[in-house]
Amino acid sequence: xxxxxxxxxxPVAVRAVPRSAWRPRLGILTRYASPFLLVLFWQAACSxxxxxxxxxxxxxxxxxxxxxxxRDGTLxxxxxxSLARAGFGLGIAFVAGVSLALVSxxxxxxxxxxxxxxxxxxxxxALALVPLFILWFGIxxxxxxxxxxxxxxxxxxxxxxxxxxxxxxxxLEMARTLGLSRARTIRDVILPGALPDLLVGLRFAVGxxxxxxxxxxxxxxxxxxxxxxxxxxxxxxxxxxxxxxVIYGLLGLASDQIVRFLENTLLSWxxxxxxxxxx
Amino acid sequence: xxTVVQVTQEVPAPARDDAAVVVHGLTRRxxxxxxxxxxxxxxxxxxxxxxxxxxSGSGKSTxxxxxxxxxxxTEGSVVRPxxxxxxxxxxxxxxxxxxxxxxxxxQDGADRRDRAVAVLEEVGLGHRVDAWPLTLSGGEAxxxxxxxxxxxxxxxxxxxxxxxxxxxxxxxxxQRLVSDLWIRHRCAVLLVTHDxxxxxxxxxRAVVLERGRIRTDVPIPxxxxxRHADPRFEHLRGIxxxxxxxxxx
Numbered sequence: 001x002x003x004x005x006x007x008x009x010x011p012v013a014v015r016a017v018p019r020s021a022w023r024p025r026l027g028i029l030t031r032y033a034s035p036f037l038l039v040l041f042w043q044a045a046c047s048x049x050x051x052x053x054x055x056x057x058x059x060x061x062x063x064x065x066x067x068x069x070x071r072d073g074t075l076x077x078x079x080x081x082s083l084a085r086a087g088f089g090l091g092i093a094f095v096a097g098v099s100l101a102l103v104s105x106x107x108x109x110x111x112x113x114x115x116x117x118x119x120x121x122x123x124x125x126a127l128a129l130v131p132l133f134i135l136w137f138g139i140x141x142x143x144x145x146x147x148x149x150x151x152x153x154x155x156x157x158x159x160x161x162x163x164x165x166x167x168x169x170x171x172l173e174m175a176r177t178l179g180l181s182r183a184r185t186i187r188d189v190i191l192p193g194a195l196p197d198l199l200v201g202l203r204f205a206v207g208x209x210x211x212x213x214x215x216x217x218x219x220x221x222x223x224x225x226x227x228x229x230x231x232x233x234x235x236x237x238x239x240x241x242x243x244x245x246v247i248y249g250l251l252g253l254a255s256d257q258i259v260r261f262l263e264n265t266l267l268s269w270x271x272x273x274x275x276x277x278x279x
Numbered sequence: 280x281x282t283v284v285q286v287t288q289e290v291p292a293p294a295r296d297d298a299a300v301v302v303h304g305l306t307r308r309x310x311x312x313x314x315x316x317x318x319x320x321x322x323x324x325x326x327x328x329x330x331x332x333x334x335s336g337s338g339k340s341t342x343x344x345x346x347x348x349x350x351x352x353t354e355g356s357v358v359r360p361x362x363x364x365x366x367x368x369x370x371x372x373x374x375x376x377x378x379x380x381x382x383x384x385x386q387d388g389a390d391r392r393d394r395a396v397a398v399l400e401e402v403g404l405g406h407r408v409d410a411w412p413l414t415l416s417g418g419e420a421x422x423x424x425x426x427x428x429x430x431x432x433x434x435x436x437x438x439x440x441x442x443x444x445x446x447x448x449x450x451x452x453x454q455r456l457v458s459d460l461w462i463r464h465r466c467a468v469l470l471v472t473h474d475x476x477x478x479x480x481x482x483x484r485a486v487v488l489e490r491g492r493i494r495t496d497v498p499i500p501x502x503x504x505x506r507h508a509d510p511r512f513e514h515l516r517g518i519x520x521x522x523x524x525x526x527x528x
Contacts, residue, residue: 174371175385179385188373188384192375269411269412
């Protein structure tokens with residue numbers, strides 16, 4: 001047994017160099033081949049009647065429905081509503097998260113006042129507040145935006161706070177020997193040093209904002225992608241539900257790309273961001 | 280021009296009134312442990328280059344941190360110029376600012392960039408003015424740190440083992456650069472180092488610290504540039520190694 005191992009080992013080692021040259025391209029092909037084949041199987045199963053279209057619509061049907069919903073204006077209208085909710089919620093979360101992190105990151109007193117209650121609150125699942133929010137804010141836009149804002153504030157706060165607290169003390173010492181004022185130290189040393197962590201927080205926050213929105217729009221809403229999907233459920237329109245899912249997926253993907261773009265632009269000083277953009 | 284950093288105890292005026300830096304009776308201890316600095320007296324004349332040698336834990340770093348204003352003076356007194364600069368073992372450049380912005384960090388004025396470029400050219404870094412610090416080599420980063428120290432035109436420059444992390448060849452180049460810069464700027468210099476040869480190549484005076492006190496304080500009366508082959512070099516090397524407790528030379 002061990003003899004065969006030794007014999008096969010050497011030719012593989014010799015071939016390793018030319019192999020690594022064409023492997024990346026093949027890697028991309030195999031990466032996309034698998035999902036593509038799955039969609040193909042799905043379509044085939046629906047076409048020959050293996051999968052009931054009442055349970056799940058075929059890919060072709062989803063594309064057709066998506067196009068129809070776009071043409072009659074249903075999809076654009078609901079998408080705009082959802083985007084506005086996520087955008088407002090995220091905007092509030094960003095302002096609140098950054099302000100709180102600055103207060104608790106830059107002063108000990110601020111940390112004592114702000115950090116402890118936030119650490120307790122963050123252990124609560126934000127979605128559990130839905131009933132309370134409906135009681136407080138009714139069923140209009142406010143509870144949905146508030147839910148998005150609440151859920152996505154935490155990752156922004158936590159990451160920026162960590163970033164501010166973990167600035168290299170040697171750089172702060174250097175700033176002292178250069179005679180930098182407190183305000184200048186914050187502007188030139190602390191904030192840029194914490195920016196990578198803030199962007200990590202932002203990426204999490206964007207992901208959470210979509211999650212919050214899905215729930216908020218399915219519990220009570222008369223517009224939005226979630227509402228469109230709930231409506232479709234009543235009429236057994238699996239194709240519309242799946243269009244909604246695809247839209248959510250695309251939104252998540254697009255927002256992640258935006259944050260990546262922000263990272264590449266704002267953190268261009270990091271060598272890793274120039275070499276490996278795909279990481 | 281000189282400012283008293285802090286005096287907590289009434290002390291007699293030091294003998295050398297013309298000195299740039301005067302340390303008198305400086306004592307520092309952490310907790311209940313033994314004194315890291317023990318009633319230390321040290322004076323550095325304007326434009327004088329002093330090398331500070333000693334084992335780890337002899338109090339070198341504590342003395343430098345006190346002179347740099349990073350540690351408080353609790354016992355004794357320290358008088359030093361207002362304009363001081365420190366170069367640490369690590370360059371401590373801000374990775375998110377370009378080299379020239381790092382150089383003039385905290386400086387004001389519309390001619391900031393011009394001043395940065397001038398001093399970067401002086402340290403041989405004129406071609407990396409717009410580079411990001413993380414793309415610099417170790418030697419280049421230390422050159423940038425030197426430029427950042429010099430742009431402030433310090434009357435007193437502290438160098439805390441600035442070449443310890445560099446390879447041998449780069450270190451030689453950097454020692455020559457520091458020597459040239461000092462001849463041109465003529466500020467008082469305190470160089471903390473482990474390297475006896477470095478002290479002998481660069482300094483006017485070598486001070487050996489042991490358990491918070493000065494054990495040896497010898498002038499180095501050799502012309503520059505200095506050569507290892509000089510018999511006085513060998514002689515002084517023997518003295519310094521002896522007081523550092525190394526007897527094999």
